[in-house]
Amino acid sequence: MLLKITNTLSRTKENFVPIDQENIRMYVCGPTVYDYPHVGNARPLIIFDVLFRLLKKLFPKSKVTYVRNITDIDDKIIETSKKLNITTSELTNKVLDDFHNDCDYLGCLKPTVEPKATDHLDEMINLIKRLIEKGFAYQSNDHVYFEVSRFKEYGKLSNKNIKDLVSGSRVAISENKKESGDFVLWKPSKENEPSWDSPFGKGRPGWHLECSAMSEKYLGKHFDFHGGGLDLIFPHHENEIAQSVCTNDKKLSNYWLHNGYVTVEKQKMSKSLGNFVTINELKNNYNGQVIRLAMLSTHYTQPFDWNENILENSRKNLEKWYEFYSDDVESISDSNLKFLLDDLNTPLMISNINDLYKKAKTGDSLSANQLSSSCKILGLFNQNVKEWKNFKKIGKMSPEEIEKLILKRNEARAKKDFKTSDKIRDLLVSKGVLIKDKGDNTLWEYK
Missing domain, CATH: 3.40.50.620 (HUPs)
Known part of the structure; x- marks a missing residue:
């Protein structure tokens, strides 16, 4: 190889x-x-x-x-x-x-x-x-x-x-x-x-x-x-x-x-510019695997634009893939490893894992095993299913935090500041909160 x-x-x-x-x-x-x-x-x-x-x-x-x-x-x-x-x-x-x-x-x-x-x-x-x-x-x-x-x-x-x-x-x-x-x-x-x-x-x-x-x-x-x-x-x-x-x-x-x-909005993230998020700030809201998968979704030689949508997509992918988590250490096949061998092409590797997921859903046990092995070579699946699920519970925002953000969002909507209101909505969604507007009221629930 x-x-x-x-x-x-x-x-x-x-x-x-x-x-x-x-x-x-x-x-x-x-x-x-x-x-x-x-x-x-x-x-x-x-x-x-x-x-x-x-x-x-x-x-x-x-x-x-x-x-x-x-x-x-x-x-x-x-x-x-x-x-x-x-x-x-x-x-x-x-x-x-x-x-x-x-x-x-x-x-x-x-x-x-x-x-x-x-x-x-x-x-x-x-x-x-x-x-x-x-x-x-x-x-x-x-x-x-x-x-x-x-x-x-x-x-x-x-x-x-x-x-x-x-x-x-x-x-x-x-x-x-x-x-x-x-x-x-x-x-x-x-x-x-x-x-x-x-x-x-x-x-x-x-x-x-x-x-x-x-x-x-x-x-x-x-x-x-x-x-x-x-x-x-x-x-x-x-x-x-x-x-x-x-x-x-x-x-x-x-x-x-x-x-x-x-980058953040196409500008380099740095402490001197003040547009940074510390890793520590993410720990209560995201499993570290979500951050890892998000970072690997773009080829390493290219800029990576930090945003809530990519984190949410990574969380959803991991949620799906964990259906086929296995403790068994199955060797990854050459056909599934080839993407990493081509200049660490992690975006193609992730796309291939999604293809393996679709096959695994049909009952293909070989694809299910290779999905787990592919995740592990990327440093994912470093927690078992119970640990993954437990973190999701710990990481939820409190009702008080949610209500404060919804109030700020409603104030922004009243001023027709839709950019701010959309940002707050995306933030809530990324943290596992579904919201629904009914007139002047906003209802919410955990995913």
Whole structure:
């Protein structure tokens, strides 16, 4: 069985050929733990979890290593800890616990290794020393920078030249740099900020450096897959390649995978724009499998537009499919696995599961078994029927919450603000509440 995958580096769909068939290796950039993860952060967790499951299925006798790092030192972490008047470690430990709870809620397997940046300062300092020795990095006013002009392939991943990349990007301007595109490997810490001793002075590492050091420690200098969100292509992944290739004179990763943005009304979901929903906010109203299936309904390379309708459709599909849930572990057939093998085509996989459902309804036991197996390879059916049904009961809105929303909706209808009234109706429907308008009154009931 041959896996095909879209490689950002070549901008083509390629056959996956392992470096070492007995040792498959994947690195995915994990969270910066300064606040609750939002739905946009959930997408790479789910996508690369599916790839991890698929690789384990395709190479059952091989070692499959999935490394997902934790960035626990960063400007945002320092700023947030100051605002909350707590230490950075208190903040990161709390957020990391929340993150792990979110991963469990979304049905994600634990990665093989989950290294923290603060546990790998020696590796980072060693990497900087090697870059300075080779002439790719320089010290300036207690900072260490990577000299981008020394790496001739810079920009290959993002398919742009350095001037285009720097123009309009989030590149920090500093008089300490030789060129504006040079990026920091080490910087001095301000008073009362976390810092570590180093040959370059007391300070802390640059963000990009962390992943190069940790991927090398756990996966070696050259590995199979490197993944993350589309927004990481530049500068983060471009800079990782520059650091690692210049240090080791080797290609860093053979296959670069990037998932598309999660959008709200076609605008990227982000904390800076304030248009985000945290994963934690969803837990009382949706089973994590609903969020997972919704995310998989769009191909990972495409934008995913977050809306209540797609959540409701996912809930209805799972409700149907659970009629054929089975505890038995039935191996998925090649004919049903082929959709995932074609660049993780989860939309076609979901369509095929619906076809299996129709056949199962006619009494086809083979289709029923394959439906269950297909769901499980996607990370669905991670609860038995009783657990699935119990969550539905727990997740219902209270009558008081429903009445408040209906009052707001009726006020919007009276003002002929139909956009708002429709949004409230869709919200109620998505949370399992049916409403019926009778004149000026609105009746409701649980589904």
